[in-house]
Amino acid sequence: MLNSKKGSAGESGGQPREVFMKILIVDDEMAALTKMKVLLGAFGDCTLCTGAQQALQMCAKAIQASKPFDLITIDIHLGHADGNDLLESINELEIKEHAAPAKKIMVTASGTKENLVKAYAKGCDGFIVKPVQRDALEQKMLAMGFVKKSA
Secondary structure: OOEOOOOOOOOOOOOOOOEOOEEEEEOOOHHHHHHHHHHHOOOOEEEEEOOHHHHHHHHHHHHHOOOOOOEEEEEOEEOOEEHHHHHHHHHHHHHHOOOOOOEEEEEEOOOOHHHHHHHHHOOOOEEEEOOOOHHHHHHHHHHOOOOOOOO
């Protein structure tokens, strides 16, 4: 699946170069994962993950393979884990490995001011409240500089 998020005039007559956009979706609820995959599939390739430890391992593997994720969405409440702690761990991993930081959007059913402040303090780039609405998510994605892949 292609996305023209990163375009540069190349040898193909000055046309933007299409590249893969890698998206990691982290949520402990299968219905939420499926919905986010449908909504974000228009922007790139989605990988689904149900746990914090697994997500951190997937990020480390992607960084080591020089194919880091461009976007990571993280549910704040991940069963026995805290999504804000995962956010902080991913940010620390990116710094330690000198990797280009992925954009990170926190997702929650509890859109309290406290959750919002804590998520931004831990380094998120965006915050969205469940149930996630297509228009709100697309607006956030476009504001963050992401472009829908060509049909």
